[in-house]
Amino acid sequence: MTVNYDYRRAERLGMPEAILCDGKSCRHLGEILRELGERPDFPVLFTRMTPGQFEQLQDSEGASLDYDELSQTAVLHGNLEPRAGRVAIVTAGTSDLTVASETTRTLEFSGICNTLFADVGVAGLWRLMERVDEIADHDVVIVVAGMDAALASVVAGLVNKCVIGVPTSVGYGVANDGRTALNAMLASCGQGIVVTNIDNGFGAACAAIRILNALALDE
Amino acid sequence: MTVNYDYRRAERLGMPEAILCDGKSCRHLGEILRELGERPDFPVLFTRMTPGQFEQLQDSEGASLDYDELSQTAVLHGNLEPRAGRVAIVTAGTSDLTVASETTRTLEFSGICNTLFADVGVAGLWRLMERVDEIADHDVVIVVAGMDAALASVVAGLVNKCVIGVPTSVGYGVANDGRTALNAMLASCGQGIVVTNIDNGFGAACAAIRILNALALDE
């Protein structure tokens, strides 16, 4: 049950090596931590690590994980070097913060400057309008929204940068665990919105890193 | 194959007797026209009558149908008496006009004053903002929108009247023949939006009439 680590991923793709904890047993995660513990020069991000998993790992392994409960992420061996580029993360409601914080943690781990604009959903449009110029002043804009996800369409009509939509699984009934938000973002009347899987705050950060990789080359 | 007409519907429910032509053969529609032709005091609205159906009926029956191609509706024996109340119809894009015109025709047939606000989708937000006060000055607001249907959420945050969403089947891929618009409206972050079936411009007009029925009582 050994893992094929991708020690050269950061070098090859400019993206962090990350371990998805969801669906892995604590015994398996323990083995991974022991193996990685011997490579202090290899920073790793753990995503979707539940507080329960963290507690068990903390007790039995002694690994110095930097854990954040809201985003359910843990960092091993510190963050990567700071890099150029600025990313805005915009959320529709306070329930979207869990997903948004996965994005911000991944960006911080990757050394990328970012700003969070929370609770600016379109049901109270003035909240967004007050901050739209500030949002537009970033290289990439990530919109985290559930239910009708109308925020993504409105933002895309107001800023000219890449708008990455992250649909969230908040809501009930026809919110359909995020599928309605996903489809609404994909079918948006706003031109050129691109979208990640539901609740994939990590993936949105990786997409932003890919975009900034091109910027870095051009500089 | 006789039809059980509801000659007292207008009286009982305050709503028009309407014949849905979709799925009926021309022979069957012809029989209906002949029967109704003998009751000139009984105004009837035909919905979803294709131009092809109209042409065949016009030729063979000689019934004096007042046909409108955009809305695919026909009126027999004139409109109902004018009634109190004003309804706003707001559309996101020009492709939604077919459905919106079914609403306006049904309201006109029912004697109700209405205003159409076309092509004010949120991708260009200023188009809506210019007219929002005018929209708010109606008793009922019907929002006709497809794809992400974000317009319904934004309008519901700006006006305090009943907002009836009519999802439309425009768009492709995950627009899912209007299901995404429907679900987005139902899961809207805007409080108290109510929704009809996809493309059901007729139903939205009937709902508005039901609302105005209560107003009429209170006056």
Next chain:
Amino acid sequence: MTVNYDYRRAERLGMPEAILCDGKSCRHLGEILRELGERPDFPVLFTRMTPGQFEQLQDSEGASLDYDELSQTAVLHGNLEPRAGRVAIVTAGTSDLTVASETTRTLEFSGICNTLFADVGVAGLWRLMERVDEIADHDVVIVVAGMDAALASVVAGLVNKCVIGVPTSVGYGVANDGRTALNAMLASCGQGIVVTNIDNGFGAACAAIRILNALALDE
């Protein structure tokens, strides 16, 4: 993790400021309660607050929440002023009462007079027929029903007021967590039924308030 409260919503939309507790942590709700505790002139409705959440908040905050277990709602700082208009709430079975009570609590919070007609499903038609005249004597009729939701269609054929359908997630198998009731209401043969999201008793109350807003203007 601050919230952008909409202190002027009641004034702007005539609808209550409401906090959806579903998906919020108790820590987050505690912060909200502390903040709102300092604004005794700002009545707030909490929806989908589980008994567990209520107990934790009651212990740690000391806020004087008026909690109702059946509807899972809590009121802070009392109800709004009484307003004109009467709303009927009709339920198909006793399992629909949880959702219906969210509607009645929201209306009471908003100062609106309402009557509950419980367990009048169409499997025993005489139960409905006995009370239909009483139901028809309201400004708005909200039908709360799950499974086949046939009650909405029958009521819409008998009363001439706005019929708002609230599909519920009761039942099993092809009841599909309320999707069958939702679709049956949207595809109803009853003209002009409008519908909310599944189990959205709060939304139905808000829609009724929007309708009564227009009535108030006309009076």
Next chain:
Amino acid sequence: MTVNYDYRRAERLGMPEAILCDGKSCRHLGEILRELGERPDFPVLFTRMTPGQFEQLQDSEGASLDYDELSQTAVLHGNLEPRAGRVAIVTAGTSDLTVASETTRTLEFSGICNTLFADVGVAGLWRLMERVDEIADHDVVIVVAGMDAALASVVAGLVNKCVIGVPTSVGYGVANDGRTALNAMLASCGQGIVVTNIDNGFGAACAAIRILNALALDE
């Protein structure tokens, strides 16, 4: 491409040998007709035969098919012997008549007495109430209805015989080509409703024949 005919089906199952024409080429149907033409003692029912198919077969084969356009059925070599038992067929709207006529034709072919109650949908409840005693006076009741299919639930609450629901694909949007009617019938609050595939008027007739088979034994 020969067919394995089930010459003993009537004897074994008491049900007609039937050929589904949908999805078969005219060449294939022609071969079948030629083969069966040589067995005049073997009555056969053809279902879902389009007018186009009938015309081609009529021209090229000379077989004496008794064709009915509304039900899209054809009978070869006459009907079966009359049998005991009476079946009621009840339809919600005139658009359901195509499916209902497939049921009545199959019953007639099978020698079974049946009555059609057309256009008694619940949107105008009095139409059903006038005829419910007459309906209840049959051995089996088949309800053919699309969209919300509320008629099946109401009938099941009023009669004590087997109620077979046949959902139809009429309607648009969330009528979902009959899936909403199907699910509403299956999730009906009426006890003991059983259901066939969408638009399967033939299957409902066969189910009725199976029921009458048991009656015949007991007599």
Next chain:
Amino acid sequence: MTVNYDYRRAERLGMPEAILCDGKSCRHLGEILRELGERPDFPVLFTRMTPGQFEQLQDSEGASLDYDELSQTAVLHGNLEPRAGRVAIVTAGTSDLTVASETTRTLEFSGICNTLFADVGVAGLWRLMERVDEIADHDVVIVVAGMDAALASVVAGLVNKCVIGVPTSVGYGVANDGRTALNAMLASCGQGIVVTNIDNGFGAACAAIRILNALALDE
């Protein structure tokens, strides 16, 4: 929160008054038991009563419920009078027994003779062939099967009585909680199969009762 009991259902429909416990709180069920406790002449069947619910009710109410754990049913005030007619219940696998036992309990409560043929799925066809003549010798045949539900099609080809399919939610993946079994039964190549909701063993028994109601009349 009172219930509108249907005290005349047995008389009107020949079917048992039944209380679905699923989705009802123990407090609510307790109230029902207290009310019904005062009508010893009114036999009632409780369905989907979990062992947990039964224990709580047993402790607090002292009502003499006759509880069966496998079928999750309880009987209050004894069974109904014996009636004519015989019903066969056929199951594909041992996992389908929970659902099948809901059918047999309902039939026993209703005074109807029935036989269970367990674990005769088509993966080992000889198991079915050994007993098929015995099965055919009943007035109604109920087939309880999950996953591919192939048993229903095979049985329908071998017996000439009404075959009622009850799809079950056993299995995983594309078994889709019984939807695949449901659709396979509805689309069966076996003529005249009729179907109930997933896991609805109670409904199948009620359908059998409706069929036997017609037999009783004819005798």
Next chain:
Amino acid sequence: MTVNYDYRRAERLGMPEAILCDGKSCRHLGEILRELGERPDFPVLFTRMTPGQFEQLQDSEGASLDYDELSQTAVLHGNLEPRAGRVAIVTAGTSDLTVASETTRTLEFSGICNTLFADVGVAGLWRLMERVDEIADHDVVIVVAGMDAALASVVAGLVNKCVIGVPTSVGYGVANDGRTALNAMLASCGQGIVVTNIDNGFGAACAAIRILNALALDE
């Protein structure tokens, strides 16, 4: 718009180079034919070529395509060398023959001996039982069936060779364009059935070839 042909596929994978005509314009197919016309040593199979496409290509190109209308396949430059192994193709109904013939044509093109067992569906079980020993005497068994696809489960219980299910899109309503047959095969109670995409007769033949590749090695 050149195509990257895989001239070494037969050598590398033992499978035919095949061109899917579905979704390609006649102009594009014409270019392909011209290019391949210059490589007479490179046999190619064209699948899903409509009669319309064939006629246009025949007229304009003069390429010597060996076309078969039932299977909608065309062969260019003759069949491959005969190979060891025998494949049985079993169909439930005559409507499945189109798909089954795509399988037999692909096997013939690939030089593999095969036998077709047509119209042996389980609704008349004796048809299958008569031929089951003959079927079992092949190296691979391909079952082509639509609707409930019960045939695959029954065959898998009777033969011990690899059973490849090919669901077909015949039927209507909940047959769901073959999805019900697909799911029923995947959820089959028969152990070890494997399945292809709906209507993918070509893919089933390729899978059989892959299996025979292993046999060839072992011989």
Next chain:
Amino acid sequence: MTVNYDYRRAERLGMPEAILCDGKSCRHLGEILRELGERPDFPVLFTRMTPGQFEQLQDSEGASLDYDELSQTAVLHGNLEPRAGRVAIVTAGTSDLTVASETTRTLEFSGICNTLFADVGVAGLWRLMERVDEIADHDVVIVVAGMDAALASVVAGLVNKCVIGVPTSVGYGVANDGRTALNAMLASCGQGIVVTNIDNGFGAACAAIRILNALALDE
């Protein structure tokens, strides 16, 4: 039926004003052309214009549309100014070229340099490996693929730039009109892939433009 043109979109968002012809009548498109004909300084892109629409418009309007049949796009009043940045478009099969050409046409209209890498699907992996370095040497990579869309995952593992997946509706059965490709791209094991609606080649180009907008700022 006037249109609210967004004459300042290019200025505000750096993206082209585009008219979606799908779902618009020729009469409506004619009006649009007449209106725009009077603004020669306003370049416009028409998307999803069928050959039939183009022919009718060409005849009746005399507008000098530059039409391309493969991509179903037309350009009015010439292309925009050349801009910095290079985009790679990679397709899995030749059937994906229609969608890919909508992307390349939109980029050309917008003055952006781009390269097409056609028919490099993973079924023959060497075709992709030969060109992967060349692909990696662009600022943005757009992968156009249908069916399993495996190409997107493989490319994302080999290049470090933003990978925009465009799922296409090619294929049949469970290809589900592109939904399987869409979901596979969204659930890809490749980190940071972002996705557009099915067949939305235009949207992918707009997303690339948004990304290049940020690059332009940084230069």
Next chain:
Amino acid sequence: MTVNYDYRRAERLGMPEAILCDGKSCRHLGEILRELGERPDFPVLFTRMTPGQFEQLQDSEGASLDYDELSQTAVLHGNLEPRAGRVAIVTAGTSDLTVASETTRTLEFSGICNTLFADVGVAGLWRLMERVDEIADHDVVIVVAGMDAALASVVAGLVNKCVIGVPTSVGYGVANDGRTALNAMLASCGQGIVVTNIDNGFGAACAAIRILNALALDE
């Protein structure tokens, strides 16, 4: 509640008698164990036995079950005789190991030699390329993969043996509990891939056994 064991299955089909524990109560499993305990010559495989079920059975029965936690399988009365043929099992990620180990345990129980190639997903393509020749050197290749399942397509392009895809339910959002992996495998651009139900590692092993049955005959 007795079970109809298939004591001759191994003889008839060459496949193991297996008991699916999922959905069976411990009491029921206990009865089965007691019955089988008396037939020491009858080896049986238990699948989907949770650790909880194992513990309860171990305590109360004393049966000598050989239990494996990762695969959730238990063997009673030892493995079957060794047989000819070699099977490769290839997994995309470490989360797929649970399913893959059900396959390897079933093969070991059945006496078949097999090799596991773990964590060779296409996001890091070199991991697969290093081992592809080794994989190709088996008679059957089973690919266990979730999410986009791209590994199956890539493997099918590189080896010429039967490729059996086992989709797994790992992942979140549009991974749809394995449905996306299932559909992607079925719609794969790789020719001749065949597929089992989601997470059905046992079924894939049975399919391999069926294939090897043919090999055994030919040897």
